[in-house]
Amino acid sequence: MIPVVIPADLWEGEIEGAVSAWLFADGDAVRAGDLIAEVMVEKTSFDVTAPAAGILRIRVPAEQPFKRGSIIAAIA
């Protein structure tokens, strides 16, 4: 399992982000580099790409807040 981690330096401070859109469903096959999610922090959007090829396992559903550095998914 390769974790999909939100980098701890993606934004500053203790504010929380959330996945605004999962672009693949849990259990979908993805390729390394595929755009798999968009993360919103306040009104800024970040792209999240797959770190490896495999099956996407979503850990944090859309619109559920998390802190920077969190694991939001895994690639099995």
Added chain:
Amino acid sequence: MTATATILPNRTRRNLTIAKAMAEAIAQEMRRDDSVLVLGEDIAALGGVFGNTRGLLDEFGPARVRDTPISETGFIGAAVGMAAVGLRPVVELMFVDFFGVCMDAIYNLAAKNCYFSGGQSPVPLVLMTSVGGGYGDAGQHSQCLYGTFAHLPGMKVVVPSNAHDAKGLMIRAIRDDNPVIFMFHKALQGMGWLGTVQGSITDVPEDAYEIPFGQAAICRAGNDICIVSLGAGVHLALDAAQSLGEEGIAAEVVDLRTLVPLDRATIIASTAKTGRLLVVDEDYQSFGVSGEIIASVVESGVALKAPPRRIAFPDIPIPFSPALEHPALPSAAKIVATARQIVRAGR
């Protein structure tokens, strides 16, 4: 050997939000044609409050991607003037609700100049604007106003329901010599704070492609009732069709995609096949899209098994309170209940 071959696309699947699909369409047209430029409030540095111009400033610079002051009267008028002298501006009216202060430039100048000049002075403008409610933004930030724009001659009106269509319709809109009002529903943009309808995120080809105006899409086939909708309503209709299917009612769902031109042929053919019609429209009920569609079907003389029905927003200002707003909006539950009544009435 198997009897049926599996057909694989000659490319890998790529899912995008409508916001990204719009930005990609605009970027591809800007690369192709130097006369295409973008302007509006917060569309440059921020990338648009709805994400649909993200990345454009970095690639094309501030001369072609311009943040404007908060004066729709000024910058919509400027965009109409730019289009009249040969540029192809894509201008954002952040919320369609704000049309009041810039409507003269839109419906009296942009919409009519081509006709007044005998075709010598077209206005190739794209006005993209967010529509729709459901997230508690009250009566001046939640309207659809589809009928308001579709009613006035001289403008084309586009309402995508998914990312694939949004890209193809945007490219078609930019290449069109007429003013095009591109109305994108906030619930479908893929922006978390507005909620995201998962069905709006679809596979989008990387190449530039056009979706012709005036061609509705049949998103789900069925023989018992035709449900016609547009924008976010398409997804409510699809959810309802799924539930109806489980109780033995096969609903056909028609996504209009464009209001002007309106694909009456597809609506009439679908209603002729099913004998029943339900229109789902988040715009105000009276004098609008739902009435026009029902009138078009009735005028065609198609034999109906039951009176046509509609689910639209009641003729009231949109409430701020979710407890008041949500019951006023179309919903899958309302569609299921109404479709059931229509089918039973027609037996």
